[in-house]
Amino acid sequence: MMTLGCVQMAGAEVSAEETSWMEQVAVDGWIEGVQSVQVRSPHDALTSRVWGRLKLSADIDDFFGYVSVDAQKNWTVDSETGIDVHEAWLEYVADGWDARIGRQVIIWGKADGLQITDIISPPDYTEFITRDLEEIRLPVDAAKFRLLGETVDVELIWIPVFRAAVQPSADSPWALGQDIPDDVRVTVSPVDEPETSLENSEIALKVSAFWSGLDVAVSAFHTWDDNPAMHRTVTQRNGETDIHFSPEHHRMTVFGLEFSRPWSDFVFRGEVAYYLGRFFEPRSITGDPSRKNALNWLAGIDWTPGNDWSVTAQTAGVFIMDYERSLAAEQHALSGTLNVSKKLLRQTLTLSNMLYYDVREQDFFEQIKAEYAVTDDLHFLTGVDVFGGGGQSFGRYKDNTQVWFKAKYSF
Amino acid sequence: MLKKIHFLLLASTMLFFAGQDMLRAETAQTTGRDVMVMEDERPDGNDRTSVMKMTLVNKRGSKRVREVSSYSKDYGKDKKSVMVFDRPADVKGTAFLSWEYDDPEKEDDKWLYMPAMKKVRRISGASKNEYFMGSDFTYDDMGDRNVDEDTHKLLGEEEVDGHPCWKVESIPVDPDDMYTRKVIWVSKEAQMVLKAEYYDKDGLLKVYRVLDFDKEGGFWSVQHSEMENVVRNHKTVMEFDSMQYDTGLQDKLFRVSSIQRGRVH
Numbered sequence: 001m002m003t004l005g006c007v008q009m010a011g012a013e014v015s016a017e018e019t020s021w022m023e024q025v026a027v028d029g030w031i032e033g034v035q036s037v038q039v040r041s042p043h044d045a046l047t048s049r050v051w052g053r054l055k056l057s058a059d060i061d062d063f064f065g066y067v068s069v070d071a072q073k074n075w076t077v078d079s080e081t082g083i084d085v086h087e088a089w090l091e092y093v094a095d096g097w098d099a100r101i102g103r104q105v106i107i108w109g110k111a112d113g114l115q116i117t118d119i120i121s122p123p124d125y126t127e128f129i130t131r132d133l134e135e136i137r138l139p140v141d142a143a144k145f146r147l148l149g150e151t152v153d154v155e156l157i158w159i160p161v162f163r164a165a166v167q168p169s170a171d172s173p174w175a176l177g178q179d180i181p182d183d184v185r186v187t188v189s190p191v192d193e194p195e196t197s198l199e200n201s202e203i204a205l206k207v208s209a210f211w212s213g214l215d216v217a218v219s220a221f222h223t224w225d226d227n228p229a230m231h232r233t234v235t236q237r238n239g240e241t242d243i244h245f246s247p248e249h250h251r252m253t254v255f256g257l258e259f260s261r262p263w264s265d266f267v268f269r270g271e272v273a274y275y276l277g278r279f280f281e282p283r284s285i286t287g288d289p290s291r292k293n294a295l296n297w298l299a300g301i302d303w304t305p306g307n308d309w310s311v312t313a314q315t316a317g318v319f320i321m322d323y324e325r326s327l328a329a330e331q332h333a334l335s336g337t338l339n340v341s342k343k344l345l346r347q348t349l350t351l352s353n354m355l356y357y358d359v360r361e362q363d364f365f366e367q368i369k370a371e372y373a374v375t376d377d378l379h380f381l382t383g384v385d386v387f388g389g390g391g392q393s394f395g396r397y398k399d400n401t402q403v404w405f406k407a408k409y410s411f
Numbered sequence: 412m413l414k415k416i417h418f419l420l421l422a423s424t425m426l427f428f429a430g431q432d433m434l435r436a437e438t439a440q441t442t443g444r445d446v447m448v449m450e451d452e453r454p455d456g457n458d459r460t461s462v463m464k465m466t467l468v469n470k471r472g473s474k475r476v477r478e479v480s481s482y483s484k485d486y487g488k489d490k491k492s493v494m495v496f497d498r499p500a501d502v503k504g505t506a507f508l509s510w511e512y513d514d515p516e517k518e519d520d521k522w523l524y525m526p527a528m529k530k531v532r533r534i535s536g537a538s539k540n541e542y543f544m545g546s547d548f549t550y551d552d553m554g555d556r557n558v559d560e561d562t563h564k565l566l567g568e569e570e571v572d573g574h575p576c577w578k579v580e581s582i583p584v585d586p587d588d589m590y591t592r593k594v595i596w597v598s599k600e601a602q603m604v605l606k607a608e609y610y611d612k613d614g615l616l617k618v619y620r621v622l623d624f625d626k627e628g629g630f631w632s633v634q635h636s637e638m639e640n641v642v643r644n645h646k647t648v649m650e651f652d653s654m655q656y657d658t659g660l661q662d663k664l665f666r667v668s669s670i671q672r673g674r675v676h
């Protein structure tokens with residue numbers, strides 16, 4: 001307002017120019033605070049952080065620039081504390097094509113909360129999957145070019161710099177441990193990540209069609225596995241076993257097919273991805289990962305019966321070709337999700353329940369959540385994250401069942 | 412000369428009465444459906460742009476504001492629309508694309524882009540009875556409902572705020588519709604709805620009123636209206652700004668690839 005006042009004093013012509021410039025630039029963002037308490041003893045705070053994101057954008061004719069900066073203070077995972085650039089890209093829009101270059105989050109696929117073809121932006125599992133989906137995806141440094149037709153688009157993505165998935169750090173309550181026998185000594189090399197070079201680039205191509213009553217897309221992605229294969233060197237010495245882990249990212253190619261089709265109150269969704277050359281971990285600690293082809297698939301249904309109810313159900317599977325019994329994974333691992341939500345009080349209160357279920361291990365993760373809009377910009381959220389079952393997918397976090405409270409202010 | 416004047420007077424009197432009879436006959440023949448078709452086909456250009464501001468007022472008088480930039484274009488009797496949400500802040504950049512078909516047998520196509528999810532998703536075309544962003548308007552209240560989704564009966568003629576109107580009763584063909592009936596006042600001059608009462612199985616639910624309308628770019632336009640929920644005692648005030656017609660909106664605006672950017676270009 002002060003700036004506007006000064007401009008007005010300077011004269012009408014300047015005022016018009018400045019106002020126009022100000023209209024082309026926008027500043028917005030959010031800040032949130034989350035505090036959780038472990039339900040079981042010792043009732044530790046598993047999540048305790050304040051996180052803010054400032055978004056700056058400039059819309060100048062055919063160019064659009066966007067920068068978002070994150071600042072976080074995290075009291076449970078020290079490495080998360082700090083300031084960093086989340087996204088920073090420049091987009092040019094022409095007649096029939098556009099291009100976006102820079103650090104950006106790219107999301108593919110029709111699935112909710114599950115990754116089938118959606119493997120361009122790697123996941124951030126610092127706090128496992130308890131974060132909002134928006135906060136789980138990492139940006140990549142990429143150039144994205146799209147040819148835009150009447151109903152068919154062609155998308156070409158070039159990622160020159162590899163970025164790995166983030167797993168919980170050793171000091172995190174979400175760290176992944178492995179039971180090591182007493183007579184086994186373990187050493188681990190630094191992760192072997194691909195160097196930045198032209199030949200190590202990742203490249204993706206997707207053709208999408210949006211027709212009346214049907215969306216279809218086919219894709220191909222020549223990439224690196226975001227998660228390293230844990231190669232082992234095993235040596236026996238004086239009755240003891242030494243295992244040296246050499247984590248290494250490997251090349252793989254993924255072919256994808258996805259569709260969604262509305263019918264009445266429903267939308268049917270499906271995704272299939274064929275992974276060529278993906279490494280799977282062995283069942284035995286002394287075994288070595290095996291390179292296999294695998295088919296990931298998902299079928300989902302969204303139901304909006306009206307009256308502010310929403311139901312989403314998904315079932316998904318990973319089928320490993322040329323299966324060997326020495327692998328840790330089942331030949332056909334099945335999982336499912338169910339999300340039910342209802343809006344109340346003129347859509348100011350949203351109650352929701354998101355369930356992830358691992359069929360083989362009979363493990364589950366359930367997030368029951370209530371979100372209340374105190375004002376348009378200030379929302380209070382509370383919920384409980386329940387981990388159950390005796391398996392390794394969700395059950396391993398049984399002790400991390402937590403109650404949490406979040407306040408989020410958007411501006 | 413006098414004879415000639417008498418003849419002219421007689422002739423004009425006869426013509427006048429004949430005209431009145433014809434007008435009476437025309438009014439007598441006008442049906443409720445005719446009025447609603449007239450309202451539906453009211454000229455509003457081939458494309459239109461506006462900024463819509465919705466103020467939601469609850470029974471305690473506290474307000475919430477939604478602001479949406481809206482674009483639409485006719486493709487014969489079909490219509491394509493894009494809405495981009497500017498306010499409130501947590502939904503800024505959310506974009507909604509719809510391809511609405513005149514054929515009631517053909518389902519509309521709808522896509523929603525959510526900036527937080529960074530992707531476009533298909534949404535079902537059937538959930539028209541949901542309230543739009545917590546307001547008192549359903550998607551159906553705001554959209555282009557096909558005339559033959561209701562049966563219409565002309566109840567008579569009445570004035571609304573001094574404007575002569577046809578009064579029409581509309582009953583949904585679908586027995587599961589959220590409304591059991593609507594009473595609609597259509598301006599004879601502007602051919603637009605100036606007032607509507609919405610009834611459900613418990614009686615009067617909502618009243619829609621146009622508070623200000625005028626000609627913009629040669630087309631009758633609502634500038635200020637409100638929908639009051641008389642049962643729950645809250646209302647939504649809707650104001651339109653920057654209304655423009657026939658600016659030659661490009662087809663590319665109404666594609667999924669456009670809303671994927673979180674803004675329209």
